[in-house]
Amino acid sequence: MKILLISANRLLEPYxxxxxxxxxxxxxxxxxxxxxxLDLNLIANNDDxxxxxxxxxxxxxxxISVRNIDNTDNSASQGFMGYYKDLIKSIKKVAASxxxxxxxxxTIFPREMLHAVGADYGIIGEGERLAALVDAIENNxxxxxxxxxxxxxxxxxxxxxxxxxxxxxxxxxxxxxxxASHVDFYLKKGGMLNLQTKRGCPFRCIYCTYPHIEGRKMRxxxxxxxxxxxxxxxxxxxxxxxxxxxxFNADTDHSMEVAEAFIKKGISIPWGAFFAPISPRAGYxxxxxxxxxxxIEFGTEALSNQVLKAYGKPFSVDDVFAAHADAVDAGLxxxxxxxxxxxxxxxxxxxxxxxxxDKLHKTVLFFFCGMRIYPNTELYNIALGQGLISGPVELxxxxxxxxxxxxSDPGDVLETVRNKAAGRSNWVIGAGGEETGKIIKRMHARGxxxxxxxxxxx
Numbered sequence: 533m534k535i536l537l538i539s540a541n542r543l544l545e546p547y548x549x550x551x552x553x554x555x556x557x558x559x560x561x562x563x564x565x566x567x568x569x570l571d572l573n574l575i576a577n578n579d580d581x582x583x584x585x586x587x588x589x590x591x592x593x594x595x596i597s598v599r600n601i602d603n604t605d606n607s608a609s610q611g612f613m614g615y616y617k618d619l620i621k622s623i624k625k626v627a628a629s630x631x632x633x634x635x636x637x638x639t640i641f642p643r644e645m646l647h648a649v650g651a652d653y654g655i656i657g658e659g660e661r662l663a664a665l666v667d668a669i670e671n672n673x674x675x676x677x678x679x680x681x682x683x684x685x686x687x688x689x690x691x692x693x694x695x696x697x698x699x700x701x702x703x704x705x706x707x708x709x710x711x712a713s714h715v716d717f718y719l720k721k722g723g724m725l726n727l728q729t730k731r732g733c734p735f736r737c738i739y740c741t742y743p744h745i746e747g748r749k750m751r752x753x754x755x756x757x758x759x760x761x762x763x764x765x766x767x768x769x770x771x772x773x774x775x776x777x778x779x780f781n782a783d784t785d786h787s788m789e790v791a792e793a794f795i796k797k798g799i800s801i802p803w804g805a806f807f808a809p810i811s812p813r814a815g816y817x818x819x820x821x822x823x824x825x826x827x828i829e830f831g832t833e834a835l836s837n838q839v840l841k842a843y844g845k846p847f848s849v850d851d852v853f854a855a856h857a858d859a860v861d862a863g864l865x866x867x868x869x870x871x872x873x874x875x876x877x878x879x880x881x882x883x884x885x886x887x888x889x890d891k892l893h894k895t896v897l898f899f900f901c902g903m904r905i906y907p908n909t910e911l912y913n914i915a916l917g918q919g920l921i922s923g924p925v926e927l928x929x930x931x932x933x934x935x936x937x938x939x940s941d942p943g944d945v946l947e948t949v950r951n952k953a954a955g956r957s958n959w960v961i962g963a964g965g966e967e968t969g970k971i972i973k974r975m976h977a978r979g980x981x982x983x984x985x986x987x988x989x990x
Contacts, residue, residue: 533670535561536591539571539714540619541599543612545969547976547983548573550718552706552726552776553635553659554597559707560660571714572619583626593630593669594623595655595662598637598645602930605962606902607946611929613648620649630669634659639745640906644925646684656680657745658700658731699732699747706761710768722972723771723981727803729758729790733778735808736844737833738910739874739903739933742778752786759793766801771981775805779831781816782808788816791823802826802982809855809868810847817862827983828859832868834881835888842876844910849888860894865986867896873945874903875914877935882945886952896958896985901946902932958990 537558539551551571558567568589575581586594596619602611623631634655638645646654653675655661661680668675675681679697706728709715718725732750733742765773781787794803804827817828834840835849847855852868859866870889872882889897905915907924915921915933946961953959960968972984 533592533666534566534568534589535593535595535666536586536589537567537569537595537597539569539573539597539599540616541597542572542576542615543600543603544573544973545603546963546972546985547722547724547969548718549599550725551597551599551714552728553599555706555708556704557595557597557634557659557662559705560663561666562663565666569709569712569714571717574714574717579622582622586623587626591627591629593632593666594627595632595634595659596620596651597659598633598635601637601641601645601928602904603963604904604930605900606904606930606932607900607962609930609932613645613928616645616649620651624650632662632665634662636741636745640741640908641924641928642682644928646682648928650684652684654682656682657697660700660704661697699749699751704728704731704753708761708764708768710764715768719769719771720976722976722984723769724774724983725765725768725770725772726774726776727758727762727765728776729753729755729780730777730783730786734782735779735846736910738842738844738914739871739906740778741906741909744908746778750783750786752783755786755789755793756797758790759797759799762794762799762803763797766799771801772983773799773801773803774983775803777805779808780805781810781812784813784816788819791819791825794823799824804829804865804983806831807855808847809852811851811854812858817859817864821862821864826865827986828864828866829983830855830859830866830868833871834877835870835885836881839874839876839881839885843871843874853891856892856895865896865989866894867898867985868892869898870900871903872899872901872949873935874933875911875935877945882948886949894989896960896988898960898962899949899953900962901949902934905931905933956990958988960985960988 537554539554554569561567570585631651632653633651638654639656642654642656657680664678665681675683730750730752731746734748762773803824806829809830809832832852833843837849856866905911905927911933975984
């Protein structure tokens with residue numbers, strides 16, 4: 533069977549993100565099938581090019597990766613459901629093949645999205661399960677009982693609750709093709725490719741969808757295998773690697789093993805990752821530096837212990853300061869992401885966070901004001917209990933949590949942060965918006981690589 537896998541993500545701010553998930557999906561499909569990847573970033577908004585690509589290949593099945601439902605930025609909120617509906621309509625003009633949705637965005641809203649856009653099937657959780665669906669369709673078998681698969685043909689509105697199946701036990705096979713047309717797109721626009729070192733997240737942050745999508749149990753990829761993959765990306769022309777784990781240091785031992793494997797393998801290009809600002813072991817960030825790490829992105833969210841506890845964070849304000857100091861002392865660029873105005877926030881805690889922020893030196897600060905509500909999170913339960921929402925369907929378009937404390941209205945929080953950020957180049961509201969995207973695009977065109985936020989450090 534001919535299988536066309538489409539990366540639908542066209543969000544380019546602050547920089548384009550390589551469709552890592554489709555490499556793993558392609559790697560899980562048996563060799564007897566002909567698999568082709570189509571990244572819609574290559575054809576922009578050209579419907580004719582999309583229709584021509586589908587007509588020329590004539591696939592027997594079309595898989596679409598849905599990475600994002602929206603941009604999660606309350607300062608410049610943008611939903612993508614209209615885009616996905618139009619995409620499905622364009623595909624159906626030229627193809628009668630089954631359309632299968634998957635990806636992290638789809639897994640958050642499987643039933644709602646399947647019905648909203650009119651696709652035929654959906655893969656919940658890990659995309660490698662598409663291989664089983666392909667086999668069932670190819671052999672005319674009933675797909676109703678396939679783990680992690682739903683179908684619009686069934687009466688999903690009256691069926692039992694949808695549950696993500698247990699995580700896959702087998703190893704993960706990434707099929708990275710250096711000569712694929714979409715690889716060159718990312719090499720020319722910042723040179724950043726990405727890497728996964730594990731799946732699963734053990735933390736219990738109230739707003740996060742990672743545990744729902746990947747499970748709480750961490751499944752570690754062997755460090756030597758990760759280093760081999762990193763070397764392959766480097767040899768393909770990557771100038772920077774971003775590790776896409778929810779938190780690279782969620783398993784400290786494993787992250788150190790990966791760093792040591794990078795050193796042994798001789799990885800020479802810089803890399804970065806998201807880190808939890810937990811109090812580090814002695815020498816931890818110096819090892820990261822020796823292994824080529826240049827950028828540390830801390831998911832800090834608040835600098836008030838009261839709010840950190842309400843958010844379900846596994847660290848304290850003192851831990852944040854300790855992690856930051858160690859990272860900077862090791863010669864690393866450090867950024868912190870804040871998520872203000874969620875449950876437990878009030879005017880006093882907001883001022884505490886902003887006061888403590890001034891104690892962080894040599895850093896860039898990204899402020900997101902208002903907390904996006906997603907199903908299967910504790911935040912969803914809180915919002916439901918407070919009567920702020922009534923169910924998941926309405927959440928297909930961005931809905932942000934409003935604190936029950938009138939003093940922390942998201943609009944007021946945003947205005948407070950904007951006022952304090954005035955004149956400070958290292959204080960960024962949200963992802964920086966269109967203007968930041970234009971600056972990064974120009975820098976990439978001039979040969980700069982990586983996330984580039986280090987040029988804002990003050």
